[in-house]
Amino acid sequence: MAELHKLVATLKTALEAGAPNPAAHDAAKHAAVPLAPDGDRAELVARFARELEAVGGRFLGTFTPAEAIDRIVALARETNPRLVAIGDGVAADAGALATALDAAGIDVMRTAPTTDSDARAAIRDRFSRAEIGIAEADYAIASTGTLAVLSMPSRPSSLTLLAPASVIFVQIDRIVPDLAAALEAFGPDTLAAHRMTLITGPSRTADIEKRIVLGVHGPKSLDVLVVWPHDD
């Protein structure tokens, strides 16, 4: 901590020496500005879908839990992947989805926590060969078409990063109007305790002549399903 004290001393001196004339700007007028009234669910879903597609994602629609499983299985079958990775859900039961994929003859790996370093390396190695990664997002942000995903032992960050195809689903009551609302929903404690990633579309670059190309390091495709809470 010696360096910290040294730096803080330097900063205090610098702050005093360089204090600008007061007034100029009125600090701390920063109430979050919601961009749309927290309206109708349908409107939030529609806005989310539009924004997601604008950034190159694909909105598959809203489904009951059973329909969602069927749709994901059908989606996986289209590409006939060698391996699909699934992490634990937030609200949904990932087990049912894994079983359904397995029954469809698709090789599934479920990410499980481990503290053993050899086991960890083996899991990671297999993980990196998955062709589809499936995860449930904690929240979706309508104004930007963004998915907010916390990392957990059973829901690692790599799940939405390594596989070339990413499938993410989210509960309909977890779609919030904007980023500020999502951060508020998590709360500072959650965000202090976990790694979180905001995902807005497939991985992308514009580094060559500012031309947009999708799928640089992360997923090349992002398919999103919204799930109704009940099967009725």
Added chain:
Amino acid sequence: MTTAPKPRDFFEASAAGAADHELHRKLENASARHLDHFAQVRDEFTPYEDERNTARAIKEDAIGRLDELLIELTKKLEAHGCKVFFAANAGEARDYIVKLAQTSGARRVVKGKSMTTEEIALNPALEAAGMEVVETDLGEYIVQLRHEPPSHIITPAIHLSKEDIGNLFHEKFGIPYTPEPAELTAEARIRLRESFLRADFGITGVNFAIAETGTLIVVENEGNGRMSSTLPEVFVAVMGIEKVIAKLADLPHFLEILGRTATGQKLTTYTNFIRGPRAPGELDGPREMHVVILDNGRSAMLADPVLREALMCIRCGACLNVCPVYRHIGGHAYRSPYPGPIGSIISPNLVGSAAAQLPFASTLCGACKDICPVKIDIPRILLHLRWKETSSPAPLEWPGAARRARAGARRFARMARHPRTMRILGRIAATMLKPLARDGWIRRMPPPFGNWTKIRDFPRPRPRRRRAVESQDAKG
């Protein structure tokens, strides 16, 4: 690939850029595309103007109490299991990171895009210690393959055309030549994925650090920052002291404004909230996480009431895209990881005397100030730095051409104080120059004025009567 001899100073480097018409074409293309993207999202959430005022107020508040915010941030990060190191200068930061890589037995380093690590010249130090260092941002990867520095804060390879990059990949990797961005990107993906999976040491920069929650925010589009901070066993985040903001609730303002101005996006593809090493049982995330908090001239900027404002910069690169000087000479001419208008005001403090000439390289047109998302008054700071430089006891050594130009300006100033002489000389000059004009412009002048028309045109002298009227007006 031919490499030109290294320019000795800003003057040589900028002359090279100014003469490169191909470079102008590339920069104009990229800038136009950028401004077009920006225009589409400019007023997306809230009017840009309102958002700028808010962002500026938050940043101003944070800069004004950096001391307490850094203490809070450090405590939180340490509570999450991070090791925090304060580096007073570039050397300390480099030494710490190199030693850390050595003691953790690292061999292969992957880096997310980070201008701060360019500032401290980290790569050569790691390489000298025997590490393999791979830049994984596509633009950074391209310029690393060419053994050259980035030329733009956001788009490191902005000075290269897709054909240049096609040729580079063809030469380096032996793949068939293609200028297609999608194919070139796919090739880089395969190669860099291998680097990511093999790496044992990851490094990224930091866009914002939230004191309240002890969270580092790394903003990116490709996934290079995610990979570099998730896959290797040891992860180091390098940040300047000015990156800290007070509260989580402050963050949305900056994310929305940074995406808009940097790349014309409502939000960048990946926003990583990183708080510390992995928890027991977790499959990814680093085993060990270090945060290097760098001063390196920033506290000196803080101590200067005018210059302090420059610490609010969020490195969006928008001022580069609108700057007529940057667009004319290119980023490499600045010979600093921070080129363009913002680079001209921060580089003298962050990279030192090599950049002392930069504040003079501006037309003071103010386009940078107009677009800056936190409204930094760059022209004012440029003038301040010029004043500081010219009034310093040991002013800069200027090269011959600049000295001659200054002497010429002084002679002109003396002359302009004598209206009659001025009028007579003006008449003579006008008579002599008139036959040289084509379509209202003079494209070539005889020596010693030829240097002027080498890179810019001179307007045709206007008819005498108009000049006479103007001088009457001036007399009031």
